[in-house]
Amino acid sequence: MDQRRFVEAFLPTGFGRNARLERIAALIDWAPLEALVRQVRPGETGRPPYRALAMLRALLLQQWYGLSDPGLEEALSDRVSFRRFCGLALEEPTPDETTLCRFRLALVKAGLGDALFAEVSRQLETAGFMVKAGTLIDASLVQATVRQPPNGSSPMGQESRSPHDPDANWTRTACGTKRFFGYKVHVGVDQGSGIIRSRTVTPAKVYESEVADDLVIGDEKAVYADKAYEKRARHETLKARGIKDRIQHRRVRGQPALPPWQAIRNKLIGRVRTAVERTFSELKRGPYGFVRMRYRGLTRCRLHFDLSVIAYNLRRAAG
Incomplete structure (x- = not known):
């Protein structure tokens, strides 16, 4: 060539x-x-x-x-x-x-998205681009490419879907005040290099914590995530695997506020995990355009995201 x-x-x-x-x-x-x-x-x-x-x-x-x-x-x-x-x-x-x-x-x-992503990741790891100091986990909503169906449920109580993209569905935004129709992209970003080491795409309704364990590689020193990922079983699993637990604490229902030490811990973790927000900023505001999906259907959206993540990682590694 x-x-x-x-x-x-x-x-x-x-x-x-x-x-x-x-x-x-x-x-x-x-x-x-x-x-x-x-x-x-x-x-x-x-x-x-x-x-x-x-x-x-x-x-x-x-x-x-x-x-x-x-x-x-x-x-x-x-x-x-x-x-x-x-x-x-x-x-x-x-x-x-x-x-x-x-x-x-x-x-x-x-179904070559996984294999292509794995091969590029393997080569970047072999070349020493992965720092492995920690994995920063987070998710972000992406609008479906189709027009959203009427906001609400049918008379039978079923959530409204689009006949042109039945895989996309509804959720609420982080503040909980607005409903959102589309997909959710989940990533695990290497602390230090900013390279995306793990990723997946789900319908928007899938809760972040449901796929979090799949984003943990296993060779990182720590896992950083916000309070949406807090789960007792996850804390125990990370400890058993020798990975430092850097997941923010969530206020218990009925508790007026977090204990001071947990509030300080959350603040320190937040300073580290802001790096993953920059990753999403590049994916959304840059040429990758992940404010809105380009294609219909979960399998096509996943392949598109795989190609985008591969491109993102190669460009980041090349400087």
């Missing part, structure tokens, strides 16, 4: 270079990722499919630059740095938006 083609040999030195993309391209060994996605074809008929690794890299570019499928097709057509990152020679045809969409759907069907 790095071999210069005949047309490129005549380009001026440095033409179309993108230093950040070059650092990312050199950051990991892409061969294992290529082996994973080689089974996926963007189409079963017509001309031979594009190289699977080129398509995967194109989807990562989509995350870094916040592009739609038509926007990605256009960018691949006229940006030399994008073509070089994907391994497409200047004289080669460009995958169109339909091909890109079909490839992404093929990744969903093959």
Whole structure:
């Protein structure tokens, strides 16, 4: 993929270079990722499919630059740095938006999100990017891409759902004053490096504590989380595994206030776990755009989040 083609040999030195993309391209060994996605074809008929690794890299570019499928097709057509990152020679045809969409759907069907995330995480860990001083756990709400159904329940007492995205559902915001329709993304962030080590996507109604244990890696020195994650069994499990419990205390019902030592402890923990808020800020306000989901259905949303987290981690590691 790095071999210069005949047309490129005549380009001026440095033409179309993108230093950040070059650092990312050199950051990991892409061969294992290529082996994973080689089974996926963007189409079963017509001309031979594009190289699977080129398509995967194109989807990562989509995350870094916040592009739609038509926007990605256009960018691949006229940006030399994008073509070089994907391994497409200047004289080669460009995958169109339909091909890109079909490839992404093929990744969903093959269920490759977990494997791709695990392989990139393994390589970043081997390269020493993971600090493992602690895991910062938190969750954030993301709107569904479909229009929300009427706010409320049906006469039979069933919660209203959208026929266009039945996986999305309702919850209340943190302050409890507003209802929210969509999904919830959960992450475990490495303290120190800011790299996301664990992640999942659930319907919005799933309580944070229900998936918290799946976000604990096991090799970290401590786990930091807010009071929504406090649970006696979790405290005992962390202690048994030799992991420091840094979960904030919750006021017991009927108790006027936390004891002073718990209030101080909560404040100290809060100073550390604010780093995970910066992670969500980048995922929401940056090109990743996780204020609203791009796709319908839990499986598609999970694959999209996996690609975004992989892109986020690679960009963070590359500096």
